Amino acid sequence: MSDGRPGRLWDTPALWDAALAAVVALLSIGLAVAFDPAALPEGDGAVRAAAGDSPLSLTLIALACAPIALRRHRPYPMLVLSQVPIVALAAIDADPGTAELATLILLHAVAAHRGLAQSLIALATAGLGYVVAAAFGEIPWTMHLLAGVLLFATWMAGRSSRLRRAYLAELEDRAERLERAREADRRAARAEERQRIARELHDVVAHHVSVMTVQAAAARKVLASNPGLAADALSAIEEMGRTAMAEMRNIVGVLRTDGEDGERAPQPGVGDLPALVEQMREAGLRTQLWVEGDGPKLPPGMDLAVYRLVQEALTNTLRHAGPSARAWVTLRYEPGALTVRVEDDGRGPDPEEAPRERNGRPHRADGARHAGGGDGERTGHGLVGIRERVSLYGGELRVGPRRGGGFEVCARFPLTTASRGER
Known part of the structure; x- marks a missing residue:
């Protein structure tokens, strides 16, 4: 028992x-x-x-x-x-x-x-x-010899037993340390994965919701005077909502899989920037895209980081730069580096629209921009996520007012790191 x-x-x-x-x-x-x-x-x-x-x-x-x-x-x-x-x-x-x-x-x-x-x-x-x-x-002396051999053999057997137990105890201790180290690595990996998913969710939600908000505001303005244009804006909102839901399902699907099936969904990259720019134009932000030079194919992680950087910067411009702002996206392939620059010439949100924000509560529009055209409201979680993405690939990020007015987000990715990561 x-x-x-x-x-x-x-x-x-x-x-x-x-x-x-x-x-x-x-x-x-x-x-x-x-x-x-x-x-x-x-x-x-x-x-x-x-x-x-x-x-x-x-x-x-x-x-x-x-x-x-x-x-x-x-x-x-x-x-x-x-x-x-x-x-x-x-x-x-x-x-x-x-x-x-x-x-x-x-x-x-x-x-x-x-x-x-x-x-x-x-x-x-x-x-x-x-x-x-x-x-x-x-x-007889033979008995003395036998007694000495027995005593020494017994002593050696005891010492061997002690050393074996010490060795096994060391192995158990090492196994416990390795298990603790593996558990710490698993916790760090889970925290990193949660942070990555949080960045993805923020980028998807912030971008699509911002575009849908702008489209809804435009539809509300022209609903009485131009119902056809309002219907087009509502159709754009519907399509944008479906796109947001599809991307969110792909991201959340990673949390529901034990293997790597969740990673098989195609992620946006540099090749999807023209479609992103077109979305911004439909939302009312006059946007232009230039690609200068030719470079190697980026690894998936850096490709996604470049896309999210441009997406977040254009979303901030759409939200904060004002109704008449223009934006420029430039990708320049240099020897051993890729420079991504997103600029705008915005002056801030329309003061007439500011009181309508936040459920009818007064919302200050003045002071939203720093001197020189900088935007004080653009330093939220989105730019923090951009900074983390850029630093992950050894890049450099500069965010701040643009000379001559407006705002600028500029990042430089070393392509040597990208090449090594691709191999």
Whole structure:
């Protein structure tokens, strides 16, 4: 029973040590009695018989084996304690049976559970005990050699056991450290993925909602005077909403997949910039696109970063630059670099439209632009996301007022990094 009291008692190491001590003691006493030399002819055998199975000798045998019961808690003191009755047995010329096995068991316990210094002292103690006991009788030199080999082999076995346990403990500790490191990496990867998805969602939602808001405002203005133009604006809003929903489903789909299926949906890139510029023109922002020079095919990550940068910059222009603003998008391929510049000449939102913002609450239009045409409202999460995208590929970003009025977003991507990433 793994959950009952008998099971817990059976798994107690002290119980096994006590049982081992009892077995060794009973075996030693049994051998001492079984091989009683009283049955031998008169002579030296009679003298041995008088000491071999006497109560004193049997008591000494039991005392020599009893320390085995505490071999895990105090192995070295128990080793020293066991040597006393063993030497006493040799002094009275009594047969110790297998009581000397206690010396080997306790020596192994010291070597297996204590440090090198104490284990060497234990080896010397066991050797000294054998020498003292051997001094009371005449023993062939071969027996001395065998005893020395047994003591050293037992000590080596104990040390090997200790080193093996230390090695296994080190492996377990290393495995735990690796598991903690992997868990930290997984948490960092999840945080990075959440941040990436948050950037994607912001770019998609901010762009499409901004365009839909502008289209809705235009439809509201001409609803009474030009219903046909208002209907076209509402159709554009409907198409833009469907496009936004499709992109959001692609992004959210990544969260619902365990593998890489969510990454298979095509992501926008530099090739989609003409369509983006056309969307902005339909929304009322006069936008032009120039591509100067030829360059290598960008890796998917950088291709998406360039598209999102232009998308966010044009969305900010549409929201903050004013109704008569114009925008220019320039992609310039240089030796080892790609420069992306988005400029506008906006002067700020129309003051007449500002009070209608935010559910009819007054909204300040003045002060929205810094001196020189800068826009104080353009430093939100979108530009933070752009900065993160650019820095991810080792690029440089400059955001601020444009000389002559307006606003400018300029980024420079090193193409050497792109080439290495593509390979």
